[in-house]
Amino acid sequence: MIPSARLAAVSEYPFARWAVHCRAAVERGIDLIRLDIGNPDLPPPPAVLDVACAAMRSLATHGYPGYRGSSELREAICERYERRFGVSLDPDREVVCLLGSKEGIVHLQQAMLDPADPVLLPDPGYTPYADGAALSRATIVRFPLRAAEGYPPDFDRIPPEIARRAKAIWLNYPNNPTGAVAGPGAFTNAVDFARRHDLLLCHDAPYAEIRHDGKAPASVLQVPGAHEVAIEFNSLSKTFNMAGWRIGYAVGHPGAIELLRRIKSNVDSGMFLPLQRAAVAALATDDAWIDKRNAVYRDRLRLLAEACSAAGLASEMPLATHYLWVRLPMGEEAEPFALRLLDEVGVAVAPGSFFGPAGEGFVRLSVTAPTDRIREAADRIVAGSRLDRAAGRPRE
């Protein structure tokens, strides 16, 4: 079969390709520790399971669920935005439920981009921004997030003639893969930039609640007037350890929400009602549950950061997320390095090159494995560096 031109513009999702290497390693008898994909190992809040099971047993929940999410779920999303961010949303015009936020990220681009339309993407950045743009045959224009500056968006370095022609700009703070947070004024500048250039600002915020810097979670919609230019994606996958449930949502700009609804009504037929009821329970989770979970991530991040340092690999404790972004020794390429780690020490990490050209020379470690396995991975990384030194491979 020959793929359509739009499908030919993307390869298989890099983590799907990487999973093949992981499976092959396990088949060869390697006791593999998976730190490559950000797949939370800890359980969802207890109320979620009770509500989901009760809803599954009800015969009233098994029909088509409606297209845009139940009013109960959309209102629960609004309540959470009000409570966590002080942001007021209209549940009818400014909220749409998604089957995981990745789906919405790709569909919105199909709904708003025509072939050759420029779209501005952060580099490094989460892969579906580029995949969604490529599937629309849009023109991808990457702007660098610079390590030396703490990975902020630098709007002054985006050429105005490109910004003028572009339809949208993507941002993601707290950031995957770097763990950076948006600095003071970053969201205000982003809204201002989007308004000046008549762009849709697409902000992706699934890690908003996984912070390690003691600061409150932030939303781009806190900026006055942001609803007129910005849509924000969010998800239960990371916030409530519910990645497999596929529950996400988008909020903000009513016109963009309407486009998403329209395309999705032609593609999917809504979210299974027991999941929607469980989502309502999750969104009501108290902040202490989140703080406790984040403390577990911090302990694990410290273990791995120390191991990387002992192995001669530079990393910094992230201010947010469950990712450690690790710089490789000069001249090391990300994918061959990650493959060697997988084969020789049985630790799977994500090559930074999966996240765009600026990710080359880095790997990303996700602390979403049980703590004893993280400890074991840390030991193996240190032992592996001794192997490297013995083999004369460079370490700075």
Ligand SMILES: Cc1ncc(COP(=O)(O)O)c(C=O)c1O
């Ligand atoms: C930045 C970012 N956005 C969106 C997602 C997708 O999350 P979901 O599980 O809601 O599709 C991820 C998942 O890793 C992510 O890292």
